[in-house]
Amino acid sequence: MPWYLYLAIKQLFPTGKRVSLFFVIAVCGVMLGVMLLVIVQSVMGGFGRIYRDKIIETNGHIRIESGEVMYDYENILNFLFMRKEVAATSPYAHGVVMLQHKNRPAFPAIRSIDINRENPVVPIAKYIILGGIYDLDDDSVLLSSSLAASIGATLHSIVEVYTPLIIDKLAEEEVLLPRELKVVGIYETGWEEFDSNTMIATLRLMQELYNLSNGVHGIAVRLNPGYDEEKVASIFREKILPPNELMTWLDMYAGLLWILKLEKNMQFFLLLFIVIVAAFAIANAQLLTVIRKNTRDRFTRSPWWPTTSTYRLLLFPGFIHWSFGNYFWYYHRFGCSLFS
Amino acid sequence: MNESSPILKISELTKSFHSGNRSINVLRGIDMSMYQGDSVSIRGDSGSGKTTLLNIIAGLERPDKGNIFWDEILLSQLSASFQAKQRALKIGMIYQAFYLIPELDALENVIMAARILGRVGPQAKSRACELLERVGLKERLKSSTLKLSGGERQRVAVARALMNAPSLILADEPTGNLDENTGKEIIDLLLEISREENAGLILVTHNRDYAMQTQRQFLLHYGKLNMGFDG
Numbered sequence: 001m002p003w004y005l006y007l008a009i010k011q012l013f014p015t016g017k018r019v020s021l022f023f024v025i026a027v028c029g030v031m032l033g034v035m036l037l038v039i040v041q042s043v044m045g046g047f048g049r050i051y052r053d054k055i056i057e058t059n060g061h062i063r064i065e066s067g068e069v070m071y072d073y074e075n076i077l078n079f080l081f082m083r084k085e086v087a088a089t090s091p092y093a094h095g096v097v098m099l100q101h102k103n104r105p106a107f108p109a110i111r112s113i114d115i116n117r118e119n120p121v122v123p124i125a126k127y128i129i130l131g132g133i134y135d136l137d138d139d140s141v142l143l144s145s146s147l148a149a150s151i152g153a154t155l156h157s158i159v160e161v162y163t164p165l166i167i168d169k170l171a172e173e174e175v176l177l178p179r180e181l182k183v184v185g186i187y188e189t190g191w192e193e194f195d196s197n198t199m200i201a202t203l204r205l206m207q208e209l210y211n212l213s214n215g216v217h218g219i220a221v222r223l224n225p226g227y228d229e230e231k232v233a234s235i236f237r238e239k240i241l242p243p244n245e246l247m248t249w250l251d252m253y254a255g256l257l258w259i260l261k262l263e264k265n266m267q268f269f270l271l272l273f274i275v276i277v278a279a280f281a282i283a284n285a286q287l288l289t290v291i292r293k294n295t296r297d298r299f300t301r302s303p304w305w306p307t308t309s310t311y312r313l314l315l316f317p318g319f320i321h322w323s324f325g326n327y328f329w330y331y332h333r334f335g336c337s338l339f340s
Numbered sequence: 341m342n343e344s345s346p347i348l349k350i351s352e353l354t355k356s357f358h359s360g361n362r363s364i365n366v367l368r369g370i371d372m373s374m375y376q377g378d379s380v381s382i383r384g385d386s387g388s389g390k391t392t393l394l395n396i397i398a399g400l401e402r403p404d405k406g407n408i409f410w411d412e413i414l415l416s417q418l419s420a421s422f423q424a425k426q427r428a429l430k431i432g433m434i435y436q437a438f439y440l441i442p443e444l445d446a447l448e449n450v451i452m453a454a455r456i457l458g459r460v461g462p463q464a465k466s467r468a469c470e471l472l473e474r475v476g477l478k479e480r481l482k483s484s485t486l487k488l489s490g491g492e493r494q495r496v497a498v499a500r501a502l503m504n505a506p507s508l509i510l511a512d513e514p515t516g517n518l519d520e521n522t523g524k525e526i527i528d529l530l531l532e533i534s535r536e537e538n539a540g541l542i543l544v545t546h547n548r549d550y551a552m553q554t555q556r557q558f559l560l561h562y563g564k565l566n567m568g569f570d571g
Contacts (some may be wrong), residue, residue: 003455007441014443016484 020205021282022285029282033275040271041227044264051260054191055249060090060121060220062236063252066243069215076219076240085232087224090114090121092217098162100178100201108147108197110161112216113205121222124187124200131155133183138208141181142200150197157183160314163209179209257263343493345412347507347540348374348397353406354563355392366392368563370406376507377454379531379541381551384560390544393560394510397542398431399423411507428457432501432509434530436516438493440485446472446496447481453503464503471499475529491522498530508540515547527553 012023064076073091080089093112098105115136123134129145134251136142141161143153153159160178169176181201188195207213222230227249238244250257353370356363366389374380384390395401397408399415408415410430418426432453438444440449443459454460475495485493492541494514501509511530515523527543534541541556551557560568 001460003452004457006455007443007452010441010443010448015445015448 001096006026008320026282026285029278037268037271037275040267041264043258044267045184048257048264051253053251054189054194055253056222057121058191058194058251059252060088061223061249061261062221062233063218063247064221064240064244065247066245068243069217070219070244071213071215071282073216073219076244079239080219080221080236083236085223085227085235086221088121088222090220091203092220093210093215093217095164095206095210095213095217097164097199097209099151100160100162101146101153101157104151106147106151106197106200106257108144110141110199110201110206110209112201112203114203121220124189127187127189129188131183133185135184136200137184138202138205139181140184140201142185142187143183144195144198146185146196147168147199148183148305153183153261155183155186159183161209165209165211168211176256181205273301288332344375346373346375346409347378347411348372349407349409349412350397351407353393353396353408354404355389355396355401356404367396367455367562368404370563370565372558374508374540376540376543377535377538379534379543379554380555380556380558381543381545381554382558382560382565383545383548383551388560389563390560392514393565394433394512394542394544398433398510398520399427410552425457428453429504430507432504432506434494434497434509434511434514436475436513438485438490438517439498440493440496440500442484442486445482445484446477446488446492449485450500450503453500459502459504468499468503471502472496474533475499480568490518491524492524493520494518494526495529498526501532502537502539505537506539508542509534511541511543511545511548515545515550523547523550 012020014020023276070076071090077089077091080086091114095110097108097110099108100106113124113136115133124142128142131142133142139158148154150158157178159182161181162178166176166178201209203216209217211212223229230250233246233248240246350370350372353367355367356365358364363509370393372380382390382393392401396403399408399418404418410426412424415423422461441452444452447465447468450471451464454464454467469481472478472495475498477492477495477499480488480492485496488496494517497514501511509530514530515526518526524532527545530541530543541549541554545551557568559568
């Protein structure tokens with residue numbers, strides 16, 4: 001062992017003593033710094049994971065839309081059905097309607113589900129907090145919790161739905177009455193964007209409300225675990241040609257994900273700088289201690305070795321603190337995971 | 341190097357310190373030679389430059405002018421790292437304040453001098469034990485240096501200075517922190533052991549009696565090294 005490492009270790013673990021208090025404080029400092037960084041990164045990573053899961057559960061991994069009503073979507077469904085990457089598909093229609101309950105209006109986004117196929121793509125059944133998805137038919141709807149609260153609707157309430165089709169019919173001097181629908185379920189996904197102002201109807205009802213005939217607005221695709229949505233989408237783009245467009249959930253929520261990433265990076269850098277400042281404080285205390293010791297023990301200052309060796313002696317305790325701090329942090333972390 | 345060549349040769353050594361516009365000439369043309377087994381004492385007033393002279397001899401400070409030869413090797417021609425290695429091999433230093441490493445016990449302190457040269461092992465340990473036994477610390481090998489008396493600490497420092505069998509020992513007021521009896525014991529030990537090891541000794545001291553025990557005596561006065569007690 002080189003003498004400077006030997007001496008550095010001896011200064012941290014003196015002969016006849018166990019551990020110096022300074023060593024414990026410095027190691028704890030490094031450990032806390034590293035722990036703080038890892039915890040913040042984990043928490044931010046956890047947020048990202050939660051958002052990801054919510055987005056995928058309410059939208060699927062990939063959406064295929066053409067910008068207009070799709071009538072020949074069965075071919076696409078057949079193609080998707082053959083692919084090993086695909087776990088489930090569901091054609092959908094969506095739009096905005098005016099909803100009224102006891103003279104309290106709202107303008108929610110309406111989405112359709114095909115109850116025969118939808119469950120694997122959007123597992124809405126597990127988010128129903130009142131009622132049930134199996135009561136959903138062509139004369140009923142599901143409301144998000146916030147929407148139901150805002151118009152005072154509850155289970156079995158009758159709501160009136162006004163669609164853009166009413167305006168179209170007025171232009172043709174026809175009067176189309178609002179559709180009365182029964183609320184058969186209220187859901188809450190925990191995904192604010194979805195819970196705040198949405199309602200769900202059957203695909204047949206949506207086709208009727210929007211006069212889509214047998215058409216749909218798009219197809220939601222859920223992938224089997226382990227497949228990368230970006231890679232799968234690029235493969236599918238070679239087969240599903242324009243005007244059909246494939247969008248992954250990453251494309252749809254690029255803005256939100258960018259903010260999340262930015263926030264994560266910002267927190268990382270802020271904490272990193274705090275840790276660096278703390279590391280300087282520890283290093284400063286450490287250098288003062290080592291210099292004081294080595295000035296006191298002039299033996300270590302000069303006669304026997306060149307100045308560069310003294311620098312090594314100054315640096316090695318820091319390296320040892322750093323190593324122990326990291327080691328104890330990982331040991332502690334693994335310990336925690338064993339007990340949890 | 342043959343038997344008659346000096347282990348240390350200093351020629352025309354000058355050193356001055358500057359403070360603002362003032363210049364203090366501490367050493368003004370020092371010449372000195374030492375041979376194996378020589379013992380020399382240097383006396384002088386406080387601040388007369390004794391420690392500066394020792395530091396320059398050890399290569400810890402640079403002179404303004406003049407040359408220093410260790411075993412006929414010109415010091416100024418050596419790189420810092422080679423100089424440090426040569427110093428560790430050829431010179432043993434003893435200070436008034438001992439400068440032992442408190443984290444190490446007596447034996448480890450002595451071995452440390454050899455460890456720096458990469459000499460670790462049974463031979464180094466045996467040599468250190470021998471030296472500590474020689475200075476009367478056979479029973480205190482594993483004692484913390486913090487638990488040793490002043491005289492015992494200086495004995496450890498003497499053993500450490502001799503660990504690498506240096507050709508020259510520089511002792512800078514080694515009795516300064518010791519009482520008279522202990523100081524006398526240390527000087528006797530130092531002279532005896534340097535004779536045994538056939539090493540040159542430069543003893544810086546204020547004490548006339550101790551100085552008398554060396555073969556040659558010098559007085560450092562106004563930057564000049566004068567032979568004898570009164571210059």
